[in-house]
Amino acid sequence: MNQLLLRSNPKLCHQGHFSFVLRSRFFSTDTITTPNDPLFHRITMVADPKVSVITVIQKWLQEGQRVMRPDLNQSIKQLCKYNSFSHALEISEWMRQRGYGQTVGDTVVQLDLISKVHGLDEAEKYCYSLPDHHRTHLYGTLLNCYVDRTHLEKAEAIMQTMKELGLAKPVSYNLMLSLYSKMGQYEDVDILMQEMEDQGIWCNKYAFKILVKAYAVSSNIEKMEKLLMKMERDPRINWKVCVAAAKGYLKAGFTEKALTMLKRSEQLIKGNEGSYAYKNLLSLYADTGNKDELYRLWNFYKNKAGFDNSGYSHMISLLMKSDEYDSAEEVWEEWLSVKTLFEVHIPNAVITGYSKKGLWEKAEAFVKKIVDSGMELNADSFDHLASGYRVGGQMVKAAEAIKKAISISKPGWKPNTKALAACLKGLKGQGDVEAAEELFNTIHFDQMEGYDQILNGETPEIVDIGEEVSAEE
Secondary structure, three states: OHHHHHHHOHHHOOOOHHHHHHHHHHOOOOOOOOOOOOHHHHHHOOOOOOOOOHHHHHHHHHOOOOOOHHHHHHHHHHHHHOOOHHHHHHHHHHHHHOOOOOOHHHHHHHHHHHHHHHOHHHHHHHHHHOOHHHHHHHHHHHHHHHHHOOOHHHHHHHHHHHHHOOOOOHHHHHHHHHHHHHOOOHHHHHHHHHHHHHOOOOOOHHHHHHHHHHHHHOOOHHHHHHHHHHHOOOOOOOHHHHHHHHHHHHHHOOHHHHHHHHHHHHHOOOHHHHHHHHHHHHHHHHHHOOHHHHHHHHHHHHHHHOOOHHHHHHHHHHHHHOOOHHHHHHHHHHHHHHOOOOOOHHHHHHHHHHHHOOOHHHHHHHHHHHHHOOOOOOHHHHHHHHHHHHHOOOHHHHHHHHHHHHHHOOOOOOOOHHHHHHHHHHHHHOOOHHHHHHHHHHOOHHHOOOOHHHHOOOOOOOOOHHHHOOOOO
């Protein structure tokens, strides 16, 4: 089941090392693959980046099987989803060496992978080693690599080359708009926008979003509204563009205009965007402080999307952030009445909310209610409770909560390092050295990172509780 869950939801396997940890934990070429598995499945089961996937292909050939281009292309695509770029590059280079015939698409993929694995210098060497008829098709990919790494000078240079060769396309302008916006160079955004208008390059929905966001971040409401007027009747505008405008209005203090844009955004949501889109809008309605609109959308979302654990968790977190504690617990009670399975991240959203505000008594009472009801909390629950105790100055209680978390934790789990350091420091400051030593001796150092500072008598920099407690979704 775990294997199926992770493979069917690549979003769970992301961000480099985390992807490797998950895949290493659940997959092994020795135990999972079978002679009947397709080649791409065998390849993507190799989790360790130090192990070559070419051995899998060679074994496949030894079994008398043919290596087909579609299987290799599918493997590269799947590996990229898991951020296994080095393995994907191995296959790409193997295909080139074996004479599979380098198409333009192959060279584009290989350039991008070289950039990700070996860096820009090697990507440039590869690009300029190719014949002219291949190279010209790679300038756009090279531009994307420069933008990805915020390399302005090289991005501008390659963009100029593309313009001179007549290769600059709307997507190229979008990339430059994105780069200028990301770097806060809003004058360059305006200059490029004017150039696009002069050359009759009409903005697509991606450019609209970039521009609206740029004007919103720079609080240039006048230019943002002029752009919105141009977009008014454009069928390509999506809900995200309106959300960017709403954020700009909120930042500038125009709450009513923000509400108008949010309502328009609702009308542009398509079926497959529902859950993600509505959670974004719920957050913004909460930011407006208009509770009537927040609850209106919440009730609409529940009726339209149906039961959604992540929606309940999100709504609870928003209400907690807005100090609507009774309402948050009402949503919790509602979830209890309609749930099919107990999901611990839902009550953890309540515990986290109280803990961020230092309301340890409320967090404590809520935990007691859950435990007394027979529902099972996890290590994160008590770790979040400990953070609440710490913010409230209850260091002894925080130590007990951390010990409880460690006692019920699963292998590999670890308490928040900075919160733990603060707790140890607080106990020592209160003169309770015995409690500090007892907590210190509870930690399983072989399973955790970052404790070398504590061992050396140092305390890592303490951050706000809002940064300590990770999101449950």
